[in-house]
Structures are given as structure tokens and as C-alpha cells.
Amino acid sequence: MRIGELARRTGVSPRTIRFYESVGILSPRARTPSGYRLFDDEAVRRLAFVRRARRLGLSLNEIREILEVYDRGQAPCPRVVALLERKIAVLSRQIAGLQALRRELLTIRRSARLAAEDGPQPRWVCRLIERPAGRAGVR
Numbered sequence: 001m002r003i004g005e006l007a008r009r010t011g012v013s014p015r016t017i018r019f020y021e022s023v024g025i026l027s028p029r030a031r032t033p034s035g036y037r038l039f040d041d042e043a044v045r046r047l048a049f050v051r052r053a054r055r056l057g058l059s060l061n062e063i064r065e066i067l068e069v070y071d072r073g074q075a076p077c078p079r080v081v082a083l084l085e086r087k088i089a090v091l092s093r094q095i096a097g098l099q100a101l102r103r104e105l106l107t108i109r110r111s112a113r114l115a116a117e118d119g120p121q122p123r124w125v126c127r128l129i130e131r132p133a134g135r136a137g138v139r
């Protein structure tokens with residue numbers, strides 16, 4: 001199938017398919033005499049894998065590494081598990097950071113009433129932001 005058909009079957013744009021080819025994630029099986037790329041059902045499966053891996057947060061470099069292992073006839077799953085473990089650790093740190101930020105924002109919001117009652121202060125643009133959380137009402 002040509003690139004347009006591959007795009008229709010996979011929901012991946014022709015531009016993205018060409019990009020994946022340029023970075024080594026996908027290769028056409030052949031070319032027509034006039035230079036059109038020809039793909040087979042393996043390209044459909046490969047693009048489905050790439051789309052799912054991207055949704056899971058894997059980078060194109062990570063996906064390419066997995067596919068290189070697969071293309072050598074080896075099972076890439078141990079590599080995938082290691083990558084996923086790293087992703088989980090990063091997400092856990094990000095979630096903890098976001099939870100801390102949420103707590104700080106809630107504290108600032110609670111102290112906003114006190115700051116509003118004090119009126120404008122020439123030393124501060126906005127004490128809610130410039131003072132540490134929980135101290136907005138402290139003079």
C-alpha cells in the first residue's frame with residue numbers, strides 16, 4: 001500500500017509517517033519505479049505499536065530502541081519493563097510535586113481573604129505570591 005492508504009488505515013498522517021521513516025522507526029518495504037513508498041501490513045502493526053507507546057509516554061528514541069531490539073529478533077519486553085519502571089518513578093515524583101503545589105495553592109487561597117482585608121501594600125506586588133505560603137496575613 002502507498003503512504004496515503006497507510007495513513008488512512010492507521011490514523012497517522014503521511015507527514016508523520018515520513019518523519020518516522022527519517023528517524024528510523026518505520027521503513028517502506030519497497031518503492032515504485034516512480035519513487036512512491038510501498039508499505040505492508042507490518043507497517044500498520046508497527047504504527048499501532050508506536051501510537052500506543054507514545055500514549056504511554058515513551059519517547060521516539062525509546063520506541064526506536066525497542067523496535068531495534070525487536071528487529072534483531074530479540075524479545076524487547078525486558079527493555080520495555082525497565083523503561084516503564086523509570087516512567088513510573090518519574091510520574092510518582094511529578095505527582096508528589098503537584099500534590100505539594102496544590103497544598104501550597106490551597107494555603108495561599110485561604111490566606112487571600114486576610115490579604116484582601118489589609119488593602120494594598122506598597123512593598124509587595126502581591127503578598128500572596130511573594131510571601132511564603134501561610135504567611136500572607138503576617139506583617
